[in-house]
Amino acid sequence: MNVHDESNWASKVERLEVSDELAHAGFNIAGKRVAGAQQGFGKLWQRRYSIDLGTTVTPEQVVADWKQRFATYWPDGATFHVALTGLQPGTVSPIAIASGAPGLTVSTGILVLYMDDISFTFMCPEGHMFAGWITFGAEEDAIGATVADVKILIRTSDPIYELGWPVMKGKEDAFWSATLVNLAKDHGITDVPVEETTSCVDRKRLWHNWTNVRHNSGLRSAWHTATTPFRSLRT
Amino acid sequence: MTTSYPVATQGDPPVAVIALSGQIDRSALAALNEAYDTVASSSTQSVLLDFHDVDYINSTGIALIVGILGRARAENRSVLATGLTEHYQHIFAITRLSDFIAVYPDVSSALSGATSS
Known part of the structure; x- marks a missing residue:
């Protein structure tokens, strides 16, 4: 094997560390471990969202822009915090997502696991809605058009999130479709449909x-929000 | 060129050995699934992924391996690996694949591991 890709991968971390500048947003992921699909609970799903960007941009251009402006492509209601150093393998970025409940934002995050010229991959931390990986990429199709996609390999993290999967699945569809539409718009492309495919890789839930559930980011965010006034009194 | 990964049955109890080669990325999808389909049609209880002739794995390749792991576990098969360089052993550790895939230095020790597991 050669080792030309070593710098594309994150270094091994036992526990996630959040940079000082993002510590206020990363309270729910600091000290957590990453969680691959086999550390999750629910069925194992493979999902892909894709959009045809035509022939005016190359996969490398699209992915370079996606890395640089990742947060700006997210739809309203979600915030992706990026450190001043930007996204690199090993970067830990907090995420805040509107829960749908009044006043409650779910705080979680990601680890940048892998990056190359045409793709980059995030890995979820313990407590995130999902355990697994999400890969953003672009490639040329058979006729030379650039197709950007989001590929997800996940299980829900715990029984509570598994119960919410039917609702979360729809939210995921809307979220990643909107993200790809925003990516396309930024490259001057509009009115292009987003295609979605889903397959169940493993129907078994990992009951062990x-x-x-002790790491559940929703529950921990609710507790954090509820206790904010008391923390303020102590400081 | 169409990629294919030979599948052989070795050891006692029998272990299906998939001899991977080249790059494990999105181009490996069809060949990997085809190889695992061969394993799925057999009665072997363990599958060994032999990475000795693999020269590159990207994150999509890791996802493909997770897909194989998911299929194998759904069928109550254990998954073993051999031939991983120190770098890719490190990647298996980062991604926590090594929590579920036992990694061995060579095929014979993997077959022994399958016997003892």
Whole structure:
């Protein structure tokens, strides 16, 4: 094997560390471990969202822009915090997502696991809605058009999130479709449909991981929000 | 050129050995699934992924391996690996694949591992 890709991968971390500048947003992921699909609870799903960007941009241009302006492509209601150093393998970025409940934002995050010229991959931390990987990429199709896509390999993290999967699945569809539409718009392309495919790789739930519920980012965010006034009194 | 990965049955109890080669990225999808389909049609209880002739794995390749792991676990098969360089052992550790895929230095030790597991 050669080693030309070593710098594309994150270094091994036992526990996630959030930079000082983002510590206020990363309270729910600091000290957590990453969670691959086999550390999750629910069925294992493979999902792909894709959009045809035509022939005016190359995969490398699209992915370079996507890395640089990742947060700006997200739809309203979600915030992706990026450190001043930008996205690089090993970067830990907090995320805040509107829960749908009044006043409650779910705080979680990601680790940048991998980056090359035509793709980059995030890995979820313990407590995130999902355990697994999400890869953003672009490639040329058979006729030379650039197709950008989001590929997701996940299980829900715990029984609570598994119960919410039917709702979360729809939210995921809307979220990543909107993200790809925003990416396309930024490259001057409009009115292009987003295609979605979903397959279940493993229908078995990993019941021994039910204890992941102790890390549940929704519950922990709710607790954090509820106790904010008391923390303010102490400081 | 069409990629294919030979599947052989070795050891006692029998272990299906998939001899991977080249780059494990999105181009490996069809060949990897085809190889695993061969394993799925057999009665072997373990599958060994032999990475000795692999020269590159990207994150899509890792996802493909997770897909194989998911299929194998759904069928109550264990998954083993051999031939991973130190770098890719490190990647297996980062991604926590090594929590579920036992990694061995060579095929014979993997077959022994399958016997003892």
